[in-house]
Amino acid sequence: MSLAIALFLLVIGTVVLHFVFAYYFGWWFTPLAADWVGIDITVYITLWVTGIVFVAINGFMAYCVWRFRHRQGHKAVYEPENHKMEIWLSVVTTAGVVLMLTPGLFYWAVFVNVPEEARDYEVLAQQWQWQYRYPGADGILGTADTALVSQGNPFGVNPDDPNGQDDVVVNDPQMRLPVDQDAHILFRSNDVLHNFTVPQFRVKMDLVPGLISYMWFTPTKVGTYDVLCEELCGIGHFVMRGQVVVETEEDFDAWLATQPTFAETQNMVAANPAAGQAQYVVCATCHGRQGEGVQPQGAEPGPTNGPKLAGQPAWYIERQLQYFKSGVRGGADDVMGQQMAAFAATLADDEAVRNMAAYIASLPNVPAQRTIVGDIANGQDIYDRNCAACHLDDGAGTWYTDAPPLAGQSDWYLVTQLANFRAGIRGMHAEDDYGEQMVQMATAMADEEEIKDVAAYINTLASNRIEVGE
């Protein structure tokens, strides 16, 4: 009897909760922003078919448990054959399965047949970022290969292919698409399986190393949508966040025209460290003459305690200076970052930023002082499980994962940054796609104590540390 009631409550509860979540909390499809309304229809049909079957079967089971419960003097009868009932059940099951499968097959045929006039785009996934490629004026994407991937050619575009010279390669997790234009998206992966999903477009596709997969859709609404990596197996895919900005064709074309072509990125003049050095004079007050950093004297770092910069690679320095200039770092509640933002603004243009980054990257990696003590074993445990995947086992960082070196950095600064990421002071700006990863990762440390443990462990990774007082 209690089993019958439990089954009955399960059915009622599931149906009621479904409607409460859908209508009261709005846990439902995001508004559609592409022309794949057919996908929604197939999902609705499947939901209705499986919903009705769920209620019918469990209801029937509850009924049987109650109706045919054990009673004195009653005996079960064995009835192995019932032709009428078997035919009836087969017909209903077949109808249900056909109803669920047919629309899917129909839309799959549309899905795999890309319209002639669709424009080509390419998405490249790697641990743990997205990159995008747009064809130039010729409308053709040149060939590319992961074997050609390097820091100067992160997309692996074939430098000998004339079709690739005018391609626009964007090493940034934000993609742009013109509205109401069929988009044919080609997918490649640099390392492991990934999955490109934009919920509002209702289409998703796996990216498989060694294969080119594809999908197509027509974005129908101007707006900004989140890109998710819905690959479940493996680590870190949940931090692969990006955006697709759907805009008018004029806006899209205007933006594309401002982007350097592949040929231009390959022929860029080398940065000039001497020009950077001339401008560094103002930076020295807070970051030291040799970029060695200015140690805090009291317990808390003050506004003139700039972290050590020597030992940081040019790509990381350049990105941070651009972040400070554009307000991605150094926002309203970031008191220390605001100090810095004022000085980043003195670098007039992209060239000045590149020159400064090149100068800082050329500074000798002088030893940093060890100021943090903590439980090194606990710090190592946290670091190896959560941080090494991007910052590497030895804390050296790599351009490939966009993660900067941590070993050799001012340890007190690592502590303040991890606390800032945890508090949302750094990494929460809508355009801070790299910092956002750290907002998620900073939760690996439960409290201030554990942050210090990790910093203490990172201290042991640097070969050029000096002990306090040495």
Ligand SMILES: [Cu+2]
């Ligand atoms: Cu992924």
